[in-house]
Amino acid sequence: MSTSAPASPLSLRRAPDATAVIVMVVLCAAWGFQQVAIKEANASFPPMLQAGIRSLIATFLVWLWSRSRGTALFRSDGTLGAGVLAGILFGGEFVCIFFGLTLTTASRMAVFLYTAPCFTALGLHWFVAGEKMRRVQWLGIGLAFCGIALAFADGFLHGNPNSASTLHGLAGDALGVLGGLLWAATTVLVRATSLAQASASKTLFYQLAVSAVLLLALSFGLGEAHVSTVTPLALASLAYQAVVIAFISYLTWFWLLTRYMASRLSVFSFLTPIFGVTFGVLLLGEHFTLRFMTAAAMVLAGIMLVNKPARR
Template sequence: MLVRQPLDLFAFGCMLLFCLVMASQQVVLKAVEEDIAPVFQIALRYGIALLLLMMLIRPKRTQVRLAPENRWPALWIGVLFTLEFLLLGEALRFTTAGHATVFLYTSPIFAAIGLHIKIPSERMGILQWVGIALAFSGMVLAFIGGDASSFGAVVLLGDLLALLAGASWGVTTVVVRATGLSVLPAKQILFYQLLIAFVVLGLWSFWSEQASINLTPEVLASLAFHGIGVAFLAFLLWFWLLTRYKASQLGILSFMTPVLGVLLGSWWLNEQIELNFIIGAGFILAGVLLVCRRPASGRRVAVA
């Protein structure tokens, strides 16, 4: 059985870079949404990343065919991965980039609950359940508070979609950890996720009439950033880190992403940050940190 090592300075640097990239993606998607719909841009970025990945694995003759026992789990993570970014793309039509980032990164909460159920060694202690209660209290506060003039039903719909995207990400982590996929090469897992997401999100974009594009320099730069930086390099880095380091410790560092996302949205897009949302987001992040702490049994809870 593969033993994952604790975080070192190299892993911390990789996670800091990963968090910066991931915090920027919602902001960049939102910045060019008048020229290209977020969900269509996500579909195109996965097409770009899929081509790059195929160029990477073909010369090395990397095996992408799955063993029979891994085919259904691979299909499931492909579907969940696609659902996550379909929900995120739709969420960005209604809510701010900052809101979307915070609710997306509730994924460790859903992952911890799923792993508690599926894997005995990942069971949570009292402190982790307190963290989950705190996080869900923060979600409620972020949803129901605020001034109606800036926090209406449309924003609530977007926030809910982003929260569901976070749940999809969390369930993806559970499937990877609870099946044989956890020991497969990162490129192999990423290949199937990108393939399914590109096809399904592309079809959704055309079906929902969101496939129009105005090729401005900003859109081209955004596509390059998302296709190469986010969907190819960042995701490949994330899966590589999961195969080498403890997922729970990586998850603790990932809480930097929603904080950076809110700050970037406010700075770049001039998004208003409501007081209730700041307090609710604080509760959410505090809850995530509690969930990621070492349980009384000495084991750690794996997170997305």
């Protein structure tokens, strides 16, 4: 998920205070728990159907929110083309996440998916003026990519290299990285096009509405009409994704961006994969090796270096 905050004078944005820090930690924990919720709901809902329903519910909630605040969502402002493309990229990201989680663990998905800040820094460096990377950021990207390579090696060496389960796990890991790349591409698109001047609600609406259509069409095309026994836990997991993550958490993030410095907020992103790994181990009983934890630490250190604020 990526979008831009409503235009606001830089002087009005301040360093995060105690409130912002607490809210960011809660948001990162919620985002880290998302992979666990998807895994739980996968037991009842086919992956693309689950993803499509999630986006559809959140689209309706964003429409209600915008209507209550008088935010125009359907006024012509030159953002349609970029908005549809953002929605396609957003939908592709969740194809990777939801399919990937049928093949790999929530812990590994959390680490691979949150390589997105590194891909974002590369994209902004190439496509957005004034976003050139510094030496420390190049170092961070190199460290994170070395961590990715080590994590892939762990997935290959930890099991039988010739077994189907090992190959499936590696495919799931690769989908996690691809999901992070698509997430980053969405961010760069928003920053580099007319969407940068659109309201946060409208940009989010584009992403959710277009992805809902694509994901539900894909679900139909794959013949995902069968829904196994729906449990209360699966319904709660789906509601969590749609209401808490795709609606409440994203709007809260945008609220923070209108009041606090984005560079200082983004450094908290390294907490999300930590929460993701922790929840996967504690709630799903997932296991990890020392090699994978070393790889995860390298990725997290790289993310921190990429988000390191420049000295004034």
